[in-house]
Amino acid sequence: MWLWFHKLGSPPHVYRIAGKITPWFGWIGGILIAAGVFGGLVLAPADYQQGEGFRILYVHAPSAWMSLFTYVVMAVAATIGLIWRMKVAYSVAASCAPIGAAFTAVALVTGSLWGKKMWGTWWEWDARLTSELILLFLYFGYMALRAAYDDQQRADRASAVLAMVGVVNIPIIHYSVVWWNTLHQPASVTKMAAPSIAPAMLVPLILMFFGFNIVFGALLFTRVRGEVLLRERGADWIRELLGKS
Amino acid sequence: MSARTGILRAMLLLAERDLRLAFRRPSQLCNPLVFFLVVTTLFPLSLSPQPSQLRDIAPGVLWVAALLSSLLALEALLKSDAEDGTLEQMLLSGQPLVVLVAAKTLAHWFVGGLPLVVISPLAAFALNVPGDAILVTAEGLLMGTLTLSFIGSVGAALTVGVRRSSVLLSLLVLPLAMPLLIFGARATDLAISGEVASGPLYLLGALLAFTATLAPFASAAAVRIGLE
Amino acid sequence: MNVRDFLAMGGYAAYVWPSYAFTALVFTWMVLSARKAHRDALAAARKRFARARSGS
Secondary structure, three states: OHHHHHHHOOHHHHHHHHHHHHHHHHHHHHHHHHHHHHHHHHHOOOEOOOEHHHHHHHHHHHHHHHHHHHHHHHHHHHHHHHHHOOHHHHHHHHHHHHHHHHHHHHHHHHHHHHHHHHHOOOOOOOHHHHHHHHHHHHHHHHHHHHHHOOOHHHHHHHHHHHHHHHOOHHHHHHHHHHHOOOOOOOOOOOOOOOOOOOHHHHHHHHHHHHHHHHHHHHHHHHHHHHHHHHHOOOOHHHHHHHHHO | OOOOOOHHHHHHHHHHHHHHHHHOOHHHHHHHHHHHHHHHHHHHHHOOOOHHHHHHHHHHHHHHHHHHHHHHHHHHHOHHHHHOOHHHHHHHOOOOHHHHHHHHHHHHHHHHHHHHHHHHHHHHHHOOOOHHHHHHHHHHHHHHHHHHHHHHHHHHHHOOOOOOOHHHHHHHHHHHHHHHHHHHHHHHHHHHOOOOOHHHHHHHHHHHHHHHHHHHHHHHHHHHHHHO | OOHHHHHHHHHOHHHHHHHHHHHHHHHHHHHHHHHHHHHHHHHHHHHHHHHHHOOO
């Protein structure tokens, strides 16, 4: 089992494995998303209060979840890189940032569109929306800090510290609807008791969650392969790889 | 200061040195303060100076002005020491870098943030803020500017190896400072409407406690990375 | 339910369709930019080896 963990630190191994499983993750995730979209737009019944407008949920909720999840992955990878000095971990952290920023943007935009209809306003400075916006700026700050350093190692390590500092925001975002009176709806799916949402509406949502997560994996592995190449300069395994292609 | 100097004494020596250096150039010392006053007076000048309107925007104006003046002063925290090699000496001194960075941050706040707190009643008065709300504002800014200095020290440390880092520094510090801005402005806002502002003030205190204890560790780690 | 009703989304069309469209747009960008990043890294690696081989 330790051998497996040890192999994860080996760039050529990671490059190969990532290359093999990316297509699987991509296609399976894509199919799940397609099924979720179909279920969400066509099969799920209209909401009693919000009518057809609630269907935005099927893109908004998974994106918001992914924006948080991606940051956690980024912070954990950065910490592992900093503590165990694993270049592969830094590659993972670097790959997460643009993906996380994209998911955050989707969460904010779809949320804004939904909020316009639900609350009558495009934006409200309540706890959840504001902290999600902060998350977007954190992603940008992370990428900007990386870009500011020419030396890859220093860029990796400095941005790792930033990622760790910013992780404070994640519980704030998640619990903001619990700690404060916000416009945003409190949790209805992740409550440990039976979720307070009808099954016909729930299934497409679950499909979307899994689909988004799996596609995230495919996107991450694609980027990780590129990042790994950037950090391995003139290694032999790269020469063999290029020689074959 | 050698490895044998006690920690508290080392902190005091370093803080004293920083203060002495800062007071050598009094004009530079005043910059953040003047900036704060200029920004807070810009708003009554540019908007129609009706008392009620000024009172409405006062919380936001005061806190944003404090934030921006802090950002202005922030680069000076570590840059000159990094450039002339003093920062490396601090790393090699045998003293824990965490306490040295904390001492520098406190000295920096004393020179940059504390004057803001002292002058804030004047600025608040100019924005038509009523009496007890002025006190709440000063209390909030006391905790807030201190917190900003610590958050800023993390940003300054992360960018210590970067040339022309002022914009990047702002980009890093502002998201981390947004909760502070929200609670601080809310405290002043509540006090202006005559309500009890203790909730946000306690939250500001909590933010200060959290930041002051943890930020020096992050800053020290970042300084080590930036100097290697 | 006919196609026109479906597209109208009970009057919420102006909010629902742009949401899905934006999401699709961002996903497309994510896929394309990830693949481009990988391709660029490969090209950079090739260039490095070419330079090394030509003895510069």
